[in-house]
Structure formats: structure tokens, C-alpha cells
Ligand SMILES: Nc1ncnc2c1ncn2[C@@H]1O[C@H](COP(=O)(O)OP(=O)(O)O)[C@@H](O)[C@H]1O
């Protein structure tokens with residue numbers, strides 16, 4: 001599976017006084033098995049970009065290609081595209097509507113025309129995959145769950161379609177630290193199980209721990225694209241874009257005052273190893 | 287998906303018409319409508335055209351926007367024409383169709399009533415296109431506030447309208463988002479027969495209601511937290527003031543009304 005953006009521009013409400021170009025001339029390719037993070041200031045066009053990935057929005061200019069085929073072409077089934085590329089919206093719990101959790105999660109599979117037996121299998125599997133117990137939760141109303149649980153049920157609703165690629169728009173927004181950690185662990189789990197992941201996030205720390213590739217958006221343009229190490233090495237640039245660097249990177253920079261050759265560590269375990277080596281080496285003196 | 291719906295069709299521009307005091311604009315619209323209704327003969331509509339053209343020019347609005355407002359009116363217009371053409375009666379037959387007779391009076395009536403309708407809608411559109419909905423309700427509140435002596439809840443009415451108007455775009459945005467989220471799960475809002483389509487709205491409407499109720503609760507709480515207690519003794523952020531341009535607009539409209547009334551006296555023919 002390969003998803004390609006070919007010079008994509010999107011303008012909301014063209015020709016009206018409220019016309020706004022949200023993304024400009026975006027070209028990028030996302031391949032199978034990647035874990036890509038999409039970061040950028042509020043209003044930089046991340047959500048707009050994400051909604052182009054499964055043809056919810058179509059480009060004003062340019063094309064979006066899935067395995068070489070334009071997904072907005074006449075003959076292409078939108079439903080197929082949306083099955084293959086699942087999109088979890090920001091505050092996804094607002095989309096829950098059914099009487100029971102099981103029925104809500106079944107909405108996607110039913111729309112795909114699957115048999116009741118297959119739908120049931122998918123529902124069980126999806127709830128299991130988001131860490132909820134089918135027996136406990138299936139027959140409850142989604143509206144009586146906690147915020148974090150509702151979010152997970154909503155994610156299950158997308159997972160139940162067994163997408164090859166999962167796009168998540170700020171999946172941890174508005175959750176408490178524990179809920180946040182749980183969601184991040186889930187997303188990492190999906191990736192490990194073979195799903196291609198694109199995650200929009202505000203939290204540099206979450207991104208640093210999980211992503212293998214980072215795309216930075218600024219005012220509708222794609223401004224940086226690379227490995228976390230490469231992106232966070234350019235801390236000044238990120239600060240210019242009103243973005244932060246992860247705490248691990250900030251710590252690495254601080255430690256360079258003592259050890260000028262201390263490596264730029266992105267993940268916490270790397271930082272731990274590097275620090276341990278220095279301390280054992282006994283070269284430390286403050 | 288929903289961005290082609292423009293509710294509260296306000297078209298923000300910088301123009302004298304946009305800047306007029308909303309109270310004055312509402313009163314001028316009433317005067318204009320009265321003018322359109324007392325136009326004595328077809329020649330008088332020339333004055334209406336001139337007045338409206340001036341207002342449109344000053345407002346800087348693209349003309350096609352005004353015309354677009356007439357589109358929902360087309361069936362009523364056709365209906366009015368047919369009714370008047372054939373059922374007016376009158377002395378001067380122009381054409382005998384067998385089942386009905388077309389008369390001179392019928393023709394004139396058809397044209398007159400159609401023009402009245404058209405100019406009525408054009409004038410009202412001009413008001414809603416050049417005035418933000420919230421400004422409009424503000425103006426309405428002030429105009430209705432003398433009725434408070436009769437215990438008419440002018441402030442409460444206006445506040446309810448303002449809040450409703452304020453939340454229409456928010457709810458539309460929300461509806462758009464939920465629609466997209468359900469489409470991402472394979473929902474189809476566009477095809478199917480009537481019953482299927484109605485059923486397809488459930489996944490949109492339930493979340494929309496849930497969110498509307500939550501928003502209403504939050505808003506009520508926020509208003510109470512800031513000591514809102516109704517209209518009594520409340521001061522205003524935007525104080526409406528009648529300025530020079532308002533007086534000029536009033537003057538122009540007065541001249542327009544006077545000309546409409548006097549028109550039969552200085553035009554020799556009557557159509
Ligand atoms: N439905 C819409 N109609 C008009 N403008 C929009 C709409 N959605 C987003 N925008 C505008 O597009 C820009 C990018 O928005 P968005 O993609 O939501 O950014 P982000 O997700 O990075 O915060 C913003 O300036 C926003 O105001």
C-alpha cells in the first residue's frame with residue numbers, strides 16, 4: 001500500500017468572502033508499515049491534510065493517489081478507500097450514537113455489507129484490540145462510559161473495518177495523563193501489529209516516543225519531513241514555528257554543557273542509556 | 287459537505303450601507319416596503335428601481351448575490367402571474383383562449399404583483415446581506431424595547447434570537463464534522479430511497495443533539511457564572527448611535543416615498 005499526495009492544495013469555500021486556503025502544494029508519500037507523525041501549530045492544516053487521505057475532502061488542485069490510482073476519480077469506490085484507510089477524528093467520542101457499545105462499533109462493518117456473524121467477530125476483535133472487555137462493555141450505553149473509554153470505543157469503531165492504514169487526528173487530546181499513555185500504547189500496538197499509522201499530535205513527547213518519521217506543517221505548507229533525530233536536531237527552527245522540542249531533547253541539550261559531545265536523544269530509553277554510559281565512564285565533573 | 291449552505295446570508299464588506307445603524311435600516315426597510323405597496327401604477331416602479339439600485343451600488347454587493355435571493359421565489363412568481371393573468375376579469379380583452387380570456391387589466395395586475403414581490407424580496411435581502419444577524423437582533427431589541435411597558439419581553443426575545451443565530455454556524459460545523467466522521471466509517475448520506483436516507487440521518491442527528499444539549503448547558507453555566515440575570519439594568523457593549531449617514535439615508539428614503547406618492551400628479555399617462 002502506498003499513499004501519495006501530488007501537489008495537493010485545498011481551499012475552503014472558494015469564491016466566497018470566507019475563502020481560506022488551508023493547505024498548499026503538498027507532495028508526500030506514505031508507505032506500508034510507516035509510523036508517521038504530523039505536527040504543526042493550530043490551524044496549520046493538519047486536519048485538512050488528514051481528511052484528504054480517505055477522500056473526505058477532495059483537493060482543489062492536485063491529486064491523492066492510493067497505489068497509483070486517483071482516489072477522487074469517478075470509478076473509485078469511496079467506501080473501499082475509507083475501509084482501507086481508517087480515519088479517527090479529533091474528539092472521536094462525539095460520533096457515538098447507538099444504544100449499545102456493540103451496535104456502535106458494528107456501524108462500520110455493517111456499512112461494508114458484512115454478514116452478522118462476521119460483524120460480530122469484528123466487534124469482539126476491535127473492542128479487544130482497544131483494551132476493552134467485550135463481556136463487560138458490549139451491552140452498555142456508550143454515553144455512560146468515562147471519557148477515555150468513549151474515546152476507545154470510537155477508535156474501535158474504525159478498527160473494526162480492519163483498515164491497512166490508520167490516520168488518527170490528535171487521538172489523545174483532552175485526556176488525563178493516564179488516558180493519554182493508554183491511547184499512545186494502543187496506537188503503538190496497532191503499528192506493531194502491521195498497520196500503517198499516521199498520527200497528528202500536539203505533544204512532542206508522544207511523537208518522540210513513537211514516530212519513525214515526522215512531518216512538520218506550517219501555515220498550510222509542508223516545511224520539514226524526516227526522522228525524529230533529524231527534525232529535533234533543528235530545535236531553533238521548531239521554536240521559530242512556535243513548536244516545542246521533546247523534554248528528552250531539551251535534557252540532551254542541557255547535558256551538553258557538561259559533556260559537549262552528548263548525543264541528541266529523542267526517546268527516553270536512549271537518553272537513559274547515554275546518561276548511564278557517561279556516568280559509568282566516570283568522566284563526569286560539574 | 288455543508289459549506290454551500292449560507293444561513294443568515296450576511297456578506298461582510300465595508301460600505302456605508304453596512305455601517306448604517308441597524309434600527310435605522312429596519313425602519314427604512316419598512317418604509318421601503320410601504321413604498322413598494324403604495325406605488326400607484328407601473329411607472330412608479332421606475333422610482334423603486336432607482337432607489338434600490340442606489341442602495342445596491344452603495345452597499346458594494348455583487349448584483350448576482352441579490353438576484354440569487356429570488357431563486358426560491360420562482361414558483362410563487364409563476365403562480366401569481368397565472369392567477370392574475372386569467373382571473374382578474376376586466377373590460378379590455380386582448381386574447382381569447384377559449385377557457386379563459388386574457389385582459390389588459392389582468393396583464394397589468396400580473397406585472398404589478400410580480401414586481402411587488404420581487405422588490406419586496408430584493409429589499410429584504412439587501413438588509414440581511416448587509417447586516418450581521420447579531421447586529422440585526424440588537425437593532426430589533428432596541429426598536430421593540432418601548433413595548434416593555436406592556437410586559438413584552440423584548441430583551442429575552444432578542445437574547446434568544448442572538449444565541450440561536452450565534453450557534454447556527456457552530457452546529458453546522460459540528461454537523462459537518464460528524465457527517466465526515468460517520469462517512470469515514472462507511473456511512474452514506476447521499477444515495478438511497480427516502481426512507482433509507484431518513485434512517486441514515488440517525489448517526490448524524492443523535493450526536494448533534496447530544497452536543498447541542500451539552501453546549502446549551504455549558505453556555506447557561508457560563509452566563510450565570512458571569513451574573514447574567516436578564517435585561518434589567520444591563521448596560522451595552524455596542525451603543526447604537528444615529529449618525530450623519532443615517533440622517534442622509536432617512537432623507538433619501540423620505541424623498542423616495544414622497545416621489546412615489548406624488549408620481550401620478552406629474553406623470554401624464556397612467557399605466
Ligand atoms: N470547514 C472549514 N471551513 C473553512 N475553513 C476551515 C474549515 N476547516 C478548517 N478551516 C481553516 O483551515 C485552516 C486549517 O485548519 P485545520 O486543517 O483544522 O488545521 P489544524 O488541524 O492544523 O489545526 C484553518 O485556518 C481553519 O480556520
Ligand SMILES: [Mg+2]
Pocket residue numbers: 046047048090169
Ligand atoms: Mg486539527
